[in-house]
Amino acid sequence: MWPSGAGSRQPCPRESALRRAAISGNVLALPPFHVPTGRSVRVFICANPDDTEAERNALKEHVYPKLRDFCRENYGIEFQVVDLYWGIDPEEWDSPELQRLRMKLLEECLKTSAGPCFVGLIGEKYGSIRVPGEVESAEFEMILDAAVEAGLDTRILEEWYCRDENSVPPAYYLKPKAEMLKNYQNSMESNTVAKSKNDKAWRAVSEEIKRIFRTSVLQLQEKGTMKSGQAKKFLCSALEDELDFALGKQTPAFLKKCVCYIRKISNFDRFAKLPEMARYMDIVVSDDRVMRNQEAYERLLKVRDEFIPVVVAASNLRVYSSVTHCDMKLGYSQEVESHYVEGLCKQFYEDMVDIIQATVQQNFDTETDPLYDEIIQHLSLCKTFSSFYVYKSEALDIVQEYLYPSKGGRITPQVVYGGPCTGKTLLLAEVAKQAYSWIQKEMGPETDPVVIVRFIGSTDFSTDLRTLLQSICEQIAINYRCLIHFLPNKIQEMRELLVNLLGESSFHRPLVIILDALEQLSDADEARKLWWLPVHLPRTVRIVVSTLPNKHGILQKLRCLIHDEEAYVELMQRDRKACSQTLKQQLLGVKRKVTSGQQIYVNEAMAKCTLPMFVNLIYREVVHWRSHKDVDDKSLCSTVHESIEQLFYSVENKLGSRFVFRALGYITMARAGLTELELEDILSLDNSVLGDIMVSSNLKSPLRISYDFIARLKEELEGYLVERQVHNVTLMVWANRHLHLIAQKLYLSNEEDVHQMHSLLAEYFLGAWAGGRKKIFHCDNNHFASLNISQHRNPHNQQSLHGHDKASADKHSYDRQTPEQPWVFQCNLLEPDIFFVNHRKMTELTYHLTRSGRTDDLMYGVIMNFSWLYTMIKIGQFDKALSDIDLAYSYTQEKELKFLATTLRSIKLKVTKNPASLSAELQQRLLPVVTSLPKLRHLLLECDKDGPKYCSIVPLHSSMDVTYSPERLPLSSSYMQIVETLPTLAPNIVIVALEDGSVSTWDVESRQLLRQIDTARSVVLGIRLTTDEKYLVVATTKNTLLIYDNHKSCLLSEVEVKGSKHCGITGGVAFINGFTLSSHHALAWLEASKDVSVIDLLYGWPLYQFHCWYEVTCVQCSPDGMYAFCGQYLNTTTIFHLGSGDKLATMTSEFSGGFVKSILILDTINQMVMIDNEGSLSVWSTKDITNPKLMEDYDCRGDDSEVVGIELSEDQRSILICKARSIEVLDTKIWKMAEKFKAKRTEKFVAAVLSKNSQSIIASMENTSSIFVWRRDSGQCMASLIEISGAIVKLIKSTHHNLLLSVASSGVLSVWDIDIITAMSNIDKTGKPIQILQLSGREDFVYTMDGSEVIHKWNYSTGFIEMVFKHEGLVENCVLTTSGDLMVTSDDKSSQYIWHTTTGENIFRINGQKISQLLITHNDQFVVSLCEQNASRVWRLATGHKVCNILVTLQHALITTANTFLVGANKNKLLAVSLWSGSVSKKFICDDGITIVNFKLIPDSPDFVVFITSTETVFIWSVADESVCRRVQLPNNFLKNLEDFQISPNGKLGIVSKGDENINVLDLHSGKLRLVHAAGIIWRQKLSRDGRYLVYICFRNCDEDDDAGVVSSLIVMRLADGKSIGTCSLYKTPTYLCLSQRALNIIVGFEDGSIGTYTVVDRVDAALKIKIATSNSRQIVNNASQKVRPKCSNNAFKTIADCVWRESTEVFSRDSPINVSDGGEPETTTPTKKTELLQ
Structure with missing residues (x-):
């Protein structure tokens, strides 16, 4: 769960005080509003709503989403803007309730924002004074008196304001607008007309109220009756009030988090008469003249030009002031405004980012x-x-x-x-x-x-x-x-x-x-x-x-x-009086009380219940009571449950039932709650909510609900809908389980709605509508109809619309501005391991996908998503990832998920220790099985896309043996007690009949008994299922068939099977010999009987009997259920019509010695096959069912063994006949034996089946506990799977899910997946360790030598062996031309061969000398054959003729790039031999007793050789000048264990390995030696062609934990920084390592004769990523579900040599070809220098 030893971490002095307080549980020491991690950036927008509408809309559409992404990606927190004017009806802008809510949210933003918290947008408009929502009675009556004194009509105040004695002190409140404006409505008018009238009436009322308050308060202020501070709340606008609250009396440090943008318009007064300018300035009408309101302008100047500069002078408040010049005719036109808005958006983004970076810490x-x-x-x-x-x-x-x-x-x-x-x-x-x-x-x-x-x-x-x-x-x-x-x-x-x-x-x-x-x-x-x-x-x-x-x-x-x-x-429950007193104190705390009359009903309610929550609910109800409210005994509920329901109903009345239903429904169904922004996003995606609250004029992108709805919902449910901090976010959750249960009951009772809501939540966390993708919103006659969400689950569905539908969809599609939902937020793309986890997606997505039944999204969006898997492992949630995969498997029953879970369990130790290796580990294991389990392709492609971020090694072809263990279910103590086992349509369900009469249905995976049938102690002979699994039929020794309803396990009928008068066994009772089922009938026959009883399954009664010529041995029904084929003794079959019982035809095979063992129906080609007990078969055409024609008689009586199993392949192209001593496969197209496998003398086959593609045979042997897999084309045994439960006695194949059931002698049933078993046979192996590996010049084929008489040609892309070149002796040397078209080899029988690699033809053979080394010049025209005993030769590849002899003995020779010299060592000499004459042209001779240990040519400087001598000295020798250029002395005993020596292309670095855990990097210029520690004991190392990377294989340390069979590791190191950029485990013993010359591809040969291919994709080489996507191995992944294995061709050597070498001459045979070259290469008499280096 947590990293091991997490608990051992001690607090260090540098740990923050907050962290120490949290860990020690000192709650009071934590911040008052949020715990240390519960952070978000909340910015309050202060502005006049009308003159800043363009700015706020532009910021909303273009800037806020970018800032949100910035905060999520860099800090893992949310960025939220509080702009309550956005999306609100303009008539509500001056609502007292809205202004009160704005001030409350402003205070919250100032206190809780982790970064910037306040932005002021100030223009040329001051804004009107506000309509007071509530005024203390003394103030109100004083104002009323002043108004009367001033001669004002106060009836409107008396009409709209009402005294409330429940306020402490008493106050006058503004009556609800909706209630008062009812008088203005006409029931016959439409809603639109009524609203327009109401809006007009309210404007008049509000302006009059403001005028009265302003006049009266100014008069009172002049008299001194009302102080200026008291008068301010009646005379200032919302803009001034908010600026004063936010910026006044704040510390300089706090003001760093605030910004003001001031927009001044020059000479704006002159445009006051333009009607459009009323939005941007305060105007007043005097004598029909429209002019600027100077009083409002003066107040604006006081705030803008006096208050703000004073704040700036005392702090670092950011203020940006701009002066805009109007259009001479149009004034402040749209064009001028757009220019200003564009600049504001850029500046706003930069400022927010700057403040966030300065104030928010990455946590x-x-x-x-x-x-x-x-x-x-x-x-x-x-x-x-x-x-x-x-x-x-x-x-x-x-x-x-x-x-x-x-x-x-x-x-x-x-x-x-x-x-x-x-x-x-x-x-x-x-x-x-x-x-x-x-x-x-x-x-x-x-x-x-x-x-x-x-x-x-x-x-x-x-x-x-x-x-x-x-x-x-x-x-x-x-x-x-x-x-x-x-x-x-x-x-x-x-x-x-x-x-x-x-x-x-x-x-x-x-x-x-x-x-x-x-x-x-x-x-x-x-x-x-x-x-x-x-x-x-x-x-x-x-x-x-x-x-x-x-x-x-x-x-x-x-x-x-x-x-x-x-x-x-x-x-x-508490004492009622105490509760009453507590309630009273609570009310006084918010300056409220109740009247004595109301108190009576409060007391009555508390007499019924005094639970704390009930008292709180009463408080929430009575706090809103006005003194004149009529209260009765029904005003308060009597239980907690009723009170909560009443609370929810009141919220619905205030905010709209549809909005509340969905909002509270989403919060309730969310697994861990929702954040404010998430709820806003989700409701903005919900068309049914938008349709309820939007008006058609507001339909524009971004289409979102106003934050005002969320804010009011939170306020209404304050104390019940609470906040909790989880992973850097603040979630809204229910305060207790009771609230959750009632919300669930009220809002999540409709299954269709719940399914739709889960689906929408899943879409949101999938990011389906993010990134500007628009979602359809329909509107019809101003009534909004919500689209069925399920029809638009993702944006791609909308692309399928055509013509008018598409145009209509585009017209009514809107951006909902939901954020992208990656699994992690990447802070730095160059540092992929530094990220913030998207915990919200982690927590919610899987839950909602399962609840909404979106199994495809669950499978491909989550489980098969590499980023999800990597993140879960990286954050230590490996077990949680496994449980999610198991959950997905339980929903989908996809075998790919089961295999993935098994795979992950097997690599748990490896990937938890090194998560970066996940992609390579998965690819190694999934590539071999992807053709059998095709849905794993998605994960493989994900690994290709995201894996190289963490591990640069990408396996292209994996030869890893699939580790597989079946599901096992113990059925009985011995197999003898198991009568029959049936697979079902469900892959994990089997039905088993035991000899005690019980028939049980088991879930193999959970080992649970699902259903059981007791057959009344009758001994069971067999069981059968109909194809639709509706009926289960049981045959008993009482000669009855019991017909059961399979799903309910109830007996439907019992039918006795009767034979004819002449049937039966002498002196005994005849039991049921066999039975079979068609779709509607059961057919059964007794022992030694010639009759077959036909029983109707639906009604459970006998229909008729089929009378045959001889004793019945088997019966087979046609797939359509129309005909029954009855096999008998003397190889006779009779056809009956199942519907009428008529006998249609009788057929007899000429091989009449035995009986019909099995009948196969090939319905696709209208053929029927009779197979007898010895394996012979006869094929009959059934086109005319009444007159079958004999097509083939095939005699298979090769041995005396009995047939033990017969199978027709799925495509009806092959028939497998398994006998005790052999397995035969017949091709039904030509009716010939395709393959035959014979058992050893001491072995017998128990059973055999075909794989799905019929390319492999899976069989078990008598008295063995293994399942064997043979390849049909080569006969090679590709896998042997051990059954730990004991010897296998029976195999049963399930065609439904391609499963294989095996019964062991111990009574254990095992269920094997044939797809996975088949995948094991897809890996080609030579069977012997790979000794040498050659890559063709085009890097499309690999040639391997394994010490045998053959060379194997492998297809680099597919990993299959395509060709085998057979030699007379053991192959010792092999070289390829640059193009790879020709191959020269030699064997231990003193023969050399030239092969055409495309056709496989041995086009030339030379006998006569034993070759120690073969080389080909870089221009592909000459071959050098080095001999240890005789003279070596240079000969022409095109003709086989000798160019010259080389008389000196050379070891480990190399040809220079210019094809001039052959450089080789001879004891204490380094010789350069001319390829023209064979004479020694250049030489370096060491002193006596000193030998040359190793040498290499410098790739980029072909005339220079680097060699090491036994005195531990490195020399750089110029061949041309025959001089030593540089000498470097190595440390003492450095060469004691020298294993490998590599030189960089420029000759500056030498890489030396000594068989230990160190890589020795030698600077050949300075002589400095640097040690780089490797991950284990180095076995082989190779330097890339460009010298940038070192590839090495190291073996595991013995003291490491067992890591699921890891033998060694393949590691790539970047030499520039010495960093290991990729690690891949090898699960077989490697025997050869090879690198390609072009791209950095790696080929590894293994001990079992297989090869693995890999490529390196370093981040600095982004272009190489294209290579993976276009590589052939990945194209296989994208194509058909099965690889098409090429036919492997075997090519033999020439038995007669074309040329025989003598000591100094060569003798050609007469029929030798004149030219053996593969193309018209020009004749060249001597080796010449090449002007270019051929790759």
């Missing part, structure tokens, strides 16, 4: 430390719950007293219990919050308590006992600085660890553990039995737990463990 704590994240989540809940603890009780005092450490007496845990809604969680949250300070006050300030709190069930880790105990142990260990070397695997040991850690507490550091809601523990590990709870505690340890009294028997178990009654604290 990786919760990413890298899951324990810390778990602690933070519970502390977040603790702070939230404790804030609601207002109903004090004596229980708090009891627990407080219990917490104080004592010096004596027995200490046991304290138990708090009570029914639902009694306040247990709130009490324990308050205890956790106060415990630290309580103990410090009691014990002294030097005491440093540790408080650990867990709200069980609130997080995944706290629900499971194992992870709960683990996190508690680790938190204790960190606090007490205890080292946990490893975490126990067994749960009992974890409990012991906890008990031991409790002993670390002391009076200086007492320990308190608080566990809320024990009943929420899962039942895993028997957690609810509480065996794990420490009962006897140290004196300085206190444990407080809570539980429901009647859930899972938790309280009863506690009473058995803890006998002291004082340890139990019961929370019960």
Whole structure:
């Protein structure tokens, strides 16, 4: 779960005080609004709504999404803008409720934003004063008197304002607009007309109210009756009020997080008369003249040009002021405004990024430390719950007293219990919050308590006992600085660890553990039995737990463990008077009360219930009561349940039922809750919500709901919809389970709605509508019809629309501005391992995909997504990833998922240790099986796309043997008791009949018995299923067929099978000999009977009997169920019509010695095949069913063995006949034997089946416990799978899912996947270790030598062997021309061969000399054959004629690039021999006793040779000048174990390996030696052609843990920085390593004769990525489901030599070809220099 040893990390001095406070549980020391990780950037937009509409719309559309992405990617947090004017009806802009909400949210943003928090957009408009929503009675009456005194008509104030005595002090409030404007409505008018009238009426009313308030207040101010501060709230606009609140009296540090943008318009007064300018300035009409409102302008100047500059002078407040010039005619035109808006957007983005980078810190704590994240989540809940603890009780005092450490007496845990809604969680949250300070006050300030709190069930880790105990142990260990070397695997040991850690507490550091809601523990590990709870505690340890009294028997178990009654604290209903007093105090706290008449009904309600939650719900209801409200006994509910429902109904009435239904539904169904922004995003995707709240004029991109709805919803449910911090985000969740259950009942009861909502949530977390992808929104006659979400699950569906539909879709499609949802947010693309995990997607997506049944998205969007898999492993959630894959498999039953889970389990150790190797490990294992399991292709392509970010090695062809273990199910103690086993349509379900009469249906994977049939103690002879699995038919020894309903396991009918009068066995009873089923009939026959009984399955009665000529041996029905073919003795078959019972025809084979063993129907070609007991067959045409024609008689009586099994391939192209001694495969197209496999004398076949593509045979042998896989084309045994349960006695093939069932002698049933078994045979092997490997010049073919008489030609792309070149002797040397068209080889029989590699023809053979080394010049015209005994020769490849002899002996010779010299070593000499004359042209001679150990040509400088001598000296020798250019002395004993020596192309570096764990990098210029430590003992190393990379194979250290069979590792190192950029495990012993010359491809030969190919994709070589996508091996992945294996051709050598070499001459045979070259190469008499280096 957590990295091993996480608990051993000790707090260091540099750790933040907040982190230390969180880990020690000091809740009061944490920030008041958020715990350390609960952060987001929340920016409040202060502006006049009308004159900044263009700016705010542009910011909303273009800037906010970019800033959101920036914050998510760089800090893992959300960026949220609070602009309550956006999306609101302009008539609501001056609503008192909206202004009150704005001020509340402004305060929240200033206090809680992690970065910038305030942006002011100030133009030329001051804005109107606000309509007061509520005025204290004294003020209101004073204003009213002043208005009367001024001669104003006050009737409108008296009409619209009402006195409320419930306010403290009494106040006048503005009546609801909707209620007052009813008088203006006409029921006959449409909604649009009525709204227009209402808006006009409200404008008039509001302007009049503002005029009266302004005039009266100014008059009172002049008189001095009202102070300026008191008058300000009536005279200032919302803009001034918000600017003053946000910027006034703030610290300079705080003001760094604020920005103001001021837009001035020059000479704007002159344009006041233009009607359009009223949006941008305050105007007043005087004498029909429109002019600027000078009073408002003066107030604007006071704020803009006085207040803000003063703030700037005292701080670092960012203020940008711009002056805009109007259009001479149009004034502040749209063009001028657009230019300003464009500049504002750019500046806004830059400023926000700048402030965020300056104020927000990247917090990786919760990413890298899951324990810390778990602690933070519970502390977040603790702070939230404790804030609601207002109903004090004596229980708090009891627990407080219990917490104080004592010096004596027995200490046991304290138990708090009570029914639902009694306040247990709130009490324990308050205890956790106060415990630290309580103990410090009691014990002294030097005491440093540790408080650990867990709200069980609130997080995944706290629900499971194992992870709960683990996190508690680790938190204790960190606090007490205890080292946990490893975490126990067994749960009992974890409990012991906890008990031991409790002993670390002391009076200086007492320990308190608080566990809320024990009943929420899962039942895993028997957690609810509480065996794990420490009962006897140290004196300085206190444990407080809570539980429901009647859930899972938790309280009863506690009473058995803890006998002291004082340890139990019961929370019960409170005293009514006390509750009434508490309610009164709560109301006074918000300046409210209730009238005495209303109090009566409040008292009545509390007489029925005084649970804390009920009292709180009453408070939430009565706090809104006005004094004149009519209240009766129905105004308040009597139970918590009813009160919660009433609360939800009231919210629906205020905000709209559709919006509330969906909003609360989404919050409730979310697995862990939703953030505000997520809820806003999701509701903006929900067409049904938008259709309910949008008006047609607002339909534009981005189409979103206003944040106002979310803000009001949160306010209405404050205290019930609470916030919790999880992984850097703040989620909205229900405060308790009761609220959750009622919300579920009210809003998630309709299955269709729930399915649709889950689907939409899945779309959101998939990012289906992100990145500007538009979603369709239909509107019809101004009534919005929501589209069926399921029809538009992803944007690609919309692309399928055509013509008018597409145009209509585009017209009604809108961007919903939802964010992209990657699995991780990448901070730096060059550092892929530095990222923030998208925990929200991790938590929610899989859950909603499964709930909405979107199995394809689950499979390909999650499980087969490499990024998801890598991230889960990287953050230590490997086991969670496995459980998600298992979950997906349970939903989809896709065998690819099962194989993937098995694969991941096998590489767990490897990838958890090194997650970067995941892609290479997966590709190695998946490539061999992808043709059999095609849905794994998606994951392979994902590995190609994302894997190179972390591991540069990409396997192209894998020869890894598939490790596979079947599902096993023990059925009985011996196979003798198993009568029959049937596979079913479900891959994991089998039906088994035992001899005791039971017929059982088993789930093999879970080993669960699903259904069982008891056949009334009848001995079962056999069972059969109809093809649709509707009927299960059982044959018994009572000669009855029992017909069962297979799905219900109920007996439908019992039918007796009767024979003819003459049937039966002499002196005995004849039992049922066999039976078969068609779709509607059962056909059965008795022993030695000539009659077949036909039974109707539907009605369960006998229909008729078929009378045959001879005793019936088998019956087969045609696939269409029309005909029955009855096989008999004397190889006779009779055809009957199943519908009428008529006998249609009889056929007899001429091989009449035996009986018909099996009948096969080839319905596709209208043929029927009779196979007798000896394997002979006859083929009949059934085109005319009444007159079958004999087509073929095939005699297979080659041995005396009986037929044990027969199978017709799926494509009806092959028939497999398995006999005890042999297996024969017949081709049905030509009716000839295609292959025959014979068993050894001592072996017998038990059974054999064909693979799905019929290319392999899978068989089992008698008395062996293995399943063997043979390739049909080569006869090679490709795999042997051991069945650990014992010898296999039976094989049953399931054609439905290509499964193979095997029964072992021990009575164990195993289920094998034939697809996976077949995949094993797809890997070509030579069977012997690869010794030498040659890559053709075009790098399309690989040629291997394995010490045998053959050379194998492999297709580089597919990994298949395409050609075999056979030699007379053992092959010793092999060279290829540059093009790869010709190959020259030599064997130990002193022969050389020239082969044409395309046709496989041996076109020339030379005999006479044993060759030690073969070389071909770079121009492909000459061959050098070096001999150790005789003279070596240079000869022309085109003709075979000798050019010259070389008389000196050379070892490890090399040809220079210019084809001039042959350079080789001879003891203490380095010789350069001319290829023209064969004479030594240049030489270097070492001193006596010194030998040349190794030498190399410098690739880029062909005339220079680097060699090492036995004196440990490195020389650089110029061949042309015959001089030493440089000499480097190596350390003593350096060459003692020299194994390999490589030179970089420029000759500057030498790479030396000595068979140890170090790579020695030698600078040949300076002589410096650098050691680079390798991952193991180096076996081979190769330098890339460009010298940038070193590829090496190292073997594992012996002391490493067993890593699932890893033998060695292939590693690529970048020499520039010495960094290992890729690691890939090798699971076979490597025998050869080869690099390509062009791209960096790697070929490894293995001990079993297979090869593996790999490519390197370094990030610095981005262009190489194209290579993977276009490589042939990946094209196979994209093509048909099965690879087409090429036919391997065997090519023999020439038996007669074309030329025989003598000592100094060569003799050609007469029929030797004149020219053996593969193309018209020009004749050249002598070797010449090449002007270019041929690649």
